[in-house]
Amino acid sequence: MTEFNQQDVEILRREPGFRGFYRLDVLTLRHRLFAGGWGPELRRELFVRPDAVCVLPYDPWQDAVVLIEQIRVGALGKRTNPWMLELVAGLFDDGEEAEQVAHREAEEEAGLTLLNLTPITRYFPSPGGSDEQVYLYCATVDSRGVGGLHGLAEEGEDIRVSVWPRSEALAAMADGRIDNAASIIALQWLELHGQGLRAQAGPQP
Structure with missing residues (x-):
């Protein structure tokens, strides 16, 4: 360097x-x-723009991930479907720490309670023209009963939440249905570390 x-x-x-x-x-x-x-x-x-936090919610007892789906203006005209499968994510508010953002956004966007957070990495998604940094996490969750429509109406959010077997999420990444950086990085990390998370999870709460 x-x-x-x-x-x-x-x-x-x-x-x-x-x-x-x-x-x-x-x-x-x-x-x-x-x-x-x-x-x-x-x-x-x-x-x-403010820095962002992205979280991959992972249920180690069901070996499943929770993904959200919402329209993204950046995909208009470059993708046949601008509704993208993504991680839970949000921007920092003044005075917030990264883990606070993660917990807030998980509740707002997916109705989720995060049981713990494991840092994956922090990176610049587009440093040639933006100063944004992304704080990326994997979070243990209980995915039973998770799903449906979420988001804050006052922010115009219309978010569909679904639970995916890990193998199906990886297949969606491989065939291009999941095509955003945070999701790809997190799913690849989970493929390397998921066995350890499952071994450490203990009995399902």
């Missing part, structure tokens, strides 16, 4: 580009080059 200090990048100007539910800033910057010296001034748009 290249050694870095704050003097290696100069932000010459930072101007507002758009202010709405999200924010777009326009940065003019320059940075040091690998070969030495400074590169030219660059103008870059930066999508500024």
